[in-house]
Amino acid sequence: MKKSLGAKTIVYPTPVWIVGTYDADDKANGMTAAWAGVCRSDPPCVAVSIRKARHTYAAIVQRKAFTISIPSESYATQADYFGMASGKTADKFAVAGLTAVRSELVDAPYVGEFPLVLECGLLHTFELGVHTQFVGRIEDVKADQEVLDQRGRPDVEKIKPISFAPETSTYHAVGRPLGQAYSIGRELKTG
Amino acid sequence: MKKSLGAKTIVYPTPVWIVGTYDADDKANGMTAAWAGVCRSDPPCVAVSIRKARHTYAAIVQRKAFTISIPSESYATQADYFGMASGKTADKFAVAGLTAVRSELVDAPYVGEFPLVLECGLLHTFELGVHTQFVGRIEDVKADQEVLDQRGRPDVEKIKPISFAPETSTYHAVGRPLGQAYSIGRELKTG
Numbered sequence: 001m002k003k004s005l006g007a008k009t010i011v012y013p014t015p016v017w018i019v020g021t022y023d024a025d026d027k028a029n030g031m032t033a034a035w036a037g038v039c040r041s042d043p044p045c046v047a048v049s050i051r052k053a054r055h056t057y058a059a060i061v062q063r064k065a066f067t068i069s070i071p072s073e074s075y076a077t078q079a080d081y082f083g084m085a086s087g088k089t090a091d092k093f094a095v096a097g098l099t100a101v102r103s104e105l106v107d108a109p110y111v112g113e114f115p116l117v118l119e120c121g122l123l124h125t126f127e128l129g130v131h132t133q134f135v136g137r138i139e140d141v142k143a144d145q146e147v148l149d150q151r152g153r154p155d156v157e158k159i160k161p162i163s164f165a166p167e168t169s170t171y172h173a174v175g176r177p178l179g180q181a182y183s184i185g186r187e188l189k190t191g
Numbered sequence: 192m193k194k195s196l197g198a199k200t201i202v203y204p205t206p207v208w209i210v211g212t213y214d215a216d217d218k219a220n221g222m223t224a225a226w227a228g229v230c231r232s233d234p235p236c237v238a239v240s241i242r243k244a245r246h247t248y249a250a251i252v253q254r255k256a257f258t259i260s261i262p263s264e265s266y267a268t269q270a271d272y273f274g275m276a277s278g279k280t281a282d283k284f285a286v287a288g289l290t291a292v293r294s295e296l297v298d299a300p301y302v303g304e305f306p307l308v309l310e311c312g313l314l315h316t317f318e319l320g321v322h323t324q325f326v327g328r329i330e331d332v333k334a335d336q337e338v339l340d341q342r343g344r345p346d347v348e349k350i351k352p353i354s355f356a357p358e359t360s361t362y363h364a365v366g367r368p369l370g371q372a373y374s375i376g377r378e379l380k381t382g
Contacts, residue, residue: 002308002333009235010332010345011309012261012352013204013365014228037205037228038357039240040322044200047238047324049230070203076369080376095379117193118202126317128326131231133238135319141201142193149359152194154201156356161203162369163354165347166229168340169373173366174204178267178353181360185271188286 009035013163016079016171019048020067020100020109021059028093028100028109030069031056032083034164035131044138045123049131055087060134064122067103068136069111072160073173079162080171105139115147115159200226204354207270207362210239211258211291211300212250219284219291219300221260222247223274225355226322235329236314240322246278251325255313258294259327260302263351264364270353271362296330306338306350 014034021029035049046068050057060066071079078096085092093100099112103119110117120136147158156174163172178184205225212220226240237259241248251257262270269287276283284291290303294310301308311327338349347365354363369375 001336003336003339005332005334005343005345007235007329008332009229009232009237009329010307010334011206011208011229011237011259012307012345012347012350013206013354015202015204017202035229035231037238038200038202038226039238039324040226040319041200042321044198045319046200046202047228047230068202073369077375077379080370080372080374081379082376084373084376085380116201116203124317124319126315128231128236128315130233133230138198138200141196141199143196143201145192145194148194152196153358154196156203156359156361156363159203163204163365164372165365167344168347170347170371171369171375172347173369174354174356175364175366178264178362178364179271181271181355181362182275183271184268184362185273185275188268188272189276 010167012165014166016071016162016164018069018071018082018111019056020069021056022063022108023055023059023087024062029055029059029087030082030092030111032079039135045135046120046138047133047135049133051131057132060122063107065106065108066120066136067108067110068118069114070116070159070161071114073162076162076171115144116154117142201358203356205357207262207353207355209260209262209273209302210247211260212247213254213299214246214250214278215253220246220250220278221273221283221302223270230326236326237311237329238324238326240324242322248323251313254298256297256299257311257327258299258301259309260305261307261350261352262305264353267353267362306335307345308333
């Protein structure tokens with residue numbers, strides 16, 4: 001018998017991504033987003049939901065671009081700070097001691113120190129009331145050489161991304177591998 | 192210097208959720224989704240992207256409802272199977288040995304054995320080409336008593352959800368806690 005917890009955003013895992021933008025003064029800004037995910041394979045797209053009051057909201061509307069930078073677990077403090085401060089009053093990159101790298105593909109900066117970044121052009125804007133969902137077309141994914149495996153693929157155990165647990169509001173590391181997708185379920189399919 | 196990997200859906204973490212629906216024959220079906228995430232806080236909503244060819248696509252369009260069931264890591268094999276087989280030809284719940292529980296709130300079933308489930312009514316349908324993004328309003332979240340902490344909140348370390356790593360197509364457990372959100376970043380904000 002399951003217990004009802006009410007209508008809440010309780011679901012796992014949710015990501016911890018830094019959304020990078022330039023504001024009207026050309027100042028680089030970053031905002032932590034957990035209400036986000038992939039939303040299309042071809043062309044590849046991600047969706048991030050942002051409140052209209054956020055500094056990042058106006059920046060995406062104006063520049064029609066954003067980046068997603070994935071913090072490693074060693075940057076959990078900086079990732080949390082990017083979700084607490086506002087780019088309206090703070091230079092978050094400077095405070096966090098991180099480097100805003102200007103994308104050559106889209107009009108937005110990414111976090112140089114983070115191991116994996118996505119450069120996105122704004123494709124769709126879906127109004128959802130308090131939140132606006134921005135769908136960005138992924139123009140490129142860039143990764144540090146050190147997080148690639150021998151076949152040149154990003155290795156999630158080297159990237160060490162962070163996940164966010166709603167309700168308890170805790171950050172968590174990625175844990176041990178549980179198996180290969182499109183493979184471990186085969187025993188049931190053919191069984 | 193980062194290496195370009197091209198325009199791909201490489202981003203971490205992505206979730207492993209089972210989308211539960213009833214088809215035109217009233218058969219319960221489940222489909223594994225990783226292109227998904229929270230998209231709104233109030234009212235709480237999740238978004239899942241599904242290809243039009245999927246059996247689940249027609250079911251959501253017809254029933255205007257779906258559930259999200261979160262598998263524990265001990266159900267990784269079943270979760271993978273739900274992403275490989277099609278409800279057009281298979282009774283996936285029967286093959287996987289899982290129980291389809293009829294929701295009392297929405298016209299869709301959830302996985303009884305999984306520790307946390309969301310019951311969603313279809314709120315928006317966004318066409319994204321090959322994928323359609325369904326936005327579901329979360330009507331209730333239900334959890335097994337055993338995964339709640341002393342304050343009655345779901346404990347992600349007891350739920351043991353799975354994350355999916357694109358490109359290497361591997362499943363991963365949730366790892367150790369890295370800190371409290373809206374807290375660990377404070378040292379930078381006041382520093």
